[in-house]
Amino acid sequence: MRILLIALLASTAWYGASRMRGASATRRALRELGHVAVPRRLADREPEERDGLALFAFGRVPGSPQYMGSTTPYAERLVVAAWTPTTRAEAADRALRTVALGVEGLTWEADAGGDAVAVGTGTYEANMARRPAWVLVRDDSARGLTFAYMAWRRDASREAALRTLERVAGSFAPALPTAEYLALARARGGVR
Amino acid sequence: MGLAERRRILELQQTILPERERELADICGRAIPYAVDWDTFADDAEALSLLEYSACHRVAMALRVVCRDALGREAVREGLREVAIANVADTSAMALTFEGGVLRLRGAWGQRSAGMFGDAEIGALLSARL
Known part of the structure; x- marks a missing residue:
């Protein structure tokens, strides 16, 4: 039984990392x-538009049944927020x-200030999942955008998480x- | 027409419009093609860059509302066979019509928000004529 459990956990970890x-x-x-270029593994959610701000959210639900429960768990989440100067803080x-x-x-790690990426760590908890996670936030002041990203540390190194966030932010192509x-x-x- | 415009038209034809047509098929359950009068966009780079966001996006949003139930989806499947898009230079020449199964949007797309049709306006026209 113990061997089966270990095998299940190992295969889940391998699956998560290989997905990334x-x-x-x-x-x-x-x-x-x-538009932005977003990792294919992340599914869209319906955008939220409010007075003076908008949120575009994407997420990945872990495939393993071990995380399922009353709450939808996320192994990875990404948000692109658009704001005006007056709604920047709220967005x-x-x-x-x-x-x-x-x-x-x-x-949070020491604040670099400006539009640099803020890097935080914590523990993601939902249902039976308890996973150390990265949380990253990056502002693009010139364009009125904030990019925020969460990934389980099991699936992504600090550098990999930063790379993902930077790629998404760098891929932004404005229309209006x-x-x-x-x-x-x-x-x-x-x-x- | 400059190289940048030709590249953008190629991207729209090969990548973006097929994606947007799949979006319409997902919404209403039937393939509905976009027919774009490219000649009207020839020298309007701004209109080309905004075509997807101003025209296709708003048509999709309108259809999401019209197709919110089985009755709406059936009406769209039976009554809408093409979305025709053309560009005009001035907002005074804009026109939105729906005749013979063709939804026609003649927008001043290069004028940005002043030159596009609201999704509520598009949805109301379709709902009234389907």
Whole structure:
């Protein structure tokens, strides 16, 4: 029984890590804002548009049944938040809360300031899952965007997590300027 | 037409529009092609760069609302056979029509938000005529 359990855990860990390694990116439209290239393994969620900010969220649910329960667990989450200067703090906060939902004991490395990446660590807890996790947040002040990312440390090294975040941020291709897109979103009204 | 415009048209034809057509098929359960009058976009790089976001995205959003139930999906499958997109230079020449199963969007796409149609407007037209 113990051997079976160890084999199950090892295969789950291998599966998670291999999912990260074999990642190719696909182009995901961010409504009228533009698009980003996101790892194919991450599924889209319905965007959230509020007055003056928008959140585009992506996530990966671990495949193993050992993590299933009353809460949908995430092994990886990514959020692209668009904001105006007046909603910047709220958007960044909501982006962080979304990716770090379920991450307990989050602590941050020394703040580099500016648009540098903030790197935090904590323990992701959901159902039976308790996994050390990276949480990363990066602002793009010029474009009015915040990129936030969470990945289990078992699946990604610090460098790999940073690389993923930087690739997503670097792939952003704008369509309308952020302020103009948010004005359209406001005109639409409510959450769509 | 410059090289940048030709590259963008190729990307739209080979990658983006097929993806957006698959999106429409997912929404309403039937393939609905986009027919773009490329000549009208020839010298309008801004319109080409915004075509996907301003036109295709808004058509998809409108259809998501119309196709929210089986009745709507059936009406779209039976009544909408093509989405035709053309570009006009000035907002005064814009027109949104739905006749003979063809949804036609003549937008001033290069004028950004002033030159596009709202998804509510597109959805209302389809709902009234389907």
